[in-house]
Every structure is written in C-alpha cells, then in structure tokens.
Amino acid sequence: MLKKILSISGRPGLYKLVSYGKNMLLVEGLTDGHRFPVHSRERVMSLGDISIFTTNEDVPLSQVFENAAKKFENKAVDAKEYATPEKLHEFMGAVLENWDADRVHNSDIKKIIAWYNILVGAGITDFTSKEEEAEPAEDSTEETKE
Numbered sequence: 001m002l003k004k005i006l007s008i009s010g011r012p013g014l015y016k017l018v019s020y021g022k023n024m025l026l027v028e029g030l031t032d033g034h035r036f037p038v039h040s041r042e043r044v045m046s047l048g049d050i051s052i053f054t055t056n057e058d059v060p061l062s063q064v065f066e067n068a069a070k071k072f073e074n075k076a077v078d079a080k081e082y083a084t085p086e087k088l089h090e091f092m093g094a095v096l097e098n099w100d101a102d103r104v105h106n107s108d109i110k111k112i113i114a115w116y117n118i119l120v121g122a123g124i125t126d127f128t129s130k131e132e133e134a135e136p137a138e139d140s141t142e143e144t145k146e
Contacts, residue, residue, distance in 0.1 A: 001126060002062050003048035005030070005119070008038055014047070014118045030122040047115065052108075053100040061112070065127040067095040068116050074125040076117045079110070 004017040006027060015027035018035060025038045038044060051058035068077065071094055082091045088109040092099050119125070 001048075001124065001128070002065075003046050005047045005124070006038075007045045007047065007115070009043035009045075014115060014122075030118055030124075052096060052112075053103040054096065055098045055100055059096060059099075062127045064096050064112060065116055065119065068112075069120075069125055069127065071095060074120060076120045077113050079113050079117065082109075082113060 006015045006017055006025075008015060008027070014030045015038075016030055017025060018028050019026040023040045025044065026035060027038050028035045047061055050061040052061060052064055077091070082088050085106050088106050089101065091113065092101075092104065092109050119127075
C-alpha cells in the first residue's frame with residue numbers, strides 16, 4: 001500500500017500515485033484530493049522505500065506505522081504532545097524498540113508523526129505490504145499443483 005504513497009521534496013503532505021507517463025507522474029493529494037503532474041526533475045520518494053535506522057537492521061517505515069497504529073488504536077497522534085526532543089525520543093521508543101538515536105534525527109521523528117497522521121486522516125490504516133501477503137499464498141498454490 002505504501003508503495004503508491006509519495007513524498008515530494010519541496011511540497012508539504014503526502015500524495016497518492018494516480019498514473020504515470022513518459023516524463024511525469026500524476027499524483028493526488030491525500031488531504032485535499034487535488035491532482036497535478038510531477039515532473040521528472042522533482043525529487044519523489046515512495047514511503048514503501050523508506051526505512052528507519054536501528055541498532056541491528058533497518059526497519060521498513062511500514063513496520064513503524066503498524067506499531068504506531070497498534071499503540072494509538074488507528075487514531076491520529078497529538079503532535080503537540082511530542083514537541084520536545086525528550087518526548088520525540090519517547091514516541092520513537094514506543095513504536096520502535098531498538099531505533100538508532102544517533103542516526104534518526106528529531107526532524108525525522110516529526111515527519112513520521114506527521115505522515116502517520118496524514119495517512120490515518122485519509123483512512124489508510126493497513127500498512128502491511130500486499131507483496132508480503134501474496135508470497136505465502138503463491139507458495140501454497142505451487143504445492144497444490146505438484
């Protein structure tokens with residue numbers, strides 16, 4: 001699901017990929033539903049490609065969102081409550097146990113909270129990857145064919 005949700009450098013908010021052409025993408029704002037083209041010269045990042053640094057292996061952003069959804073019962077987080085660096089670290093520790101405090105900056109945590117709130121506000125609360133769910137089903141169909 002998060003593969004089609006985009007962050008565009010220089011533009012606030014998150015956008016859903018609607019279509020793509022030769023040198024552009026057509027996106028729709030999650031908050032206002034406004035559609036517009038994004039050209040190849042703009043920096044676009046899919047949320048499905050983002051991961052968070054931990055002391056072991058990097059964790060996909062979708063896992064962080066899943067943990068936040070469980071903790072906050074699929075409801076928006078009050079960003080004002082997490083205004084100080086100590087509170088931001090407390091939030092991050094609650095949604096990801098072994099996050100790397102040296103490489104994950106306060107601005108990154110604020111962005112995670114803002115993105116989570118935008119997704120929940122848009123009604124997106126299923127953060128599991130459809131590809132991960134499809135793989136076991138494909139394996140079971142192969143076994144039945146043999």
